[in-house]
Amino acid sequence: MTAVESDTAALGREQLRQRIIEAAAGLLAREGRDAVTTRAVAVAAGVQPPAIYRLFGDKDGLLDAVAQYGFARFLETKHTAPDSRHPVEDLRAGWDLAVEFGLANPALYTLMYSEPAKETSAAFKAGVEILMSRIRRLAVGGWLRVDEELAVTLIHATARGAVLTWLTLPDDRRDPALLTTLRESMVAAVTTQEPAVRDSGPAGAARALRAALPEQTTLSSAEQHLLKEWLDRLAADG
Structure with missing residues (x-):
């Protein structure tokens, strides 16, 4: 096989892999995790079941790939999120963005955070790096109340808790004040009301x-x- 043929084959394999992942993600969104069987995904993607085993190993491998797909989608929203001139407002906006993504993609979000191992994906790590850069802005400006690593943990924990708690509540108990209160509790825990450093740098x-x-x-x-x-x-x- 020539180099061109090898590249073409690799491209075709990646396109097939992506098609299967998107088919699985669609089933997950429409019908829930139990609906994501290798047979159902194969039908939705227009492939034979052996192709799934060849590309992902088994159903768990496919679900891991779908979770990584979810992190990549969330990373795209982080890249497009506007930055304000105030780091504390950026913190609020970033937290809201994470929660909104979770509420808009409940089954995918639950899969993404169902197992800690999912958080080893490259997209997840890239998202953490974006968050760390925003935390660093808070630290440089004298706004940070706690250590940077603890700040990241608090932000992740409160956003994840907000989404997963909201999803377990019946519709008549889903009060938006819950999300606002959790966000402001996070902001109060992570930042100071006035910057400790008046001049940046x-x-x-x-x-x-x-x-x-x-x-x-x-x-x-x-x-x-x-x-x-x-x-x-x-x-x-x-």
């Missing part, structure tokens, strides 16, 4: 830390002196 952060230095008791006097010298130099650069 290392110089502003250095000045803020230098101002708070006399109040701390963790460092020895020698360590405080050395740190103050470093902070003075950083502050002077601004």
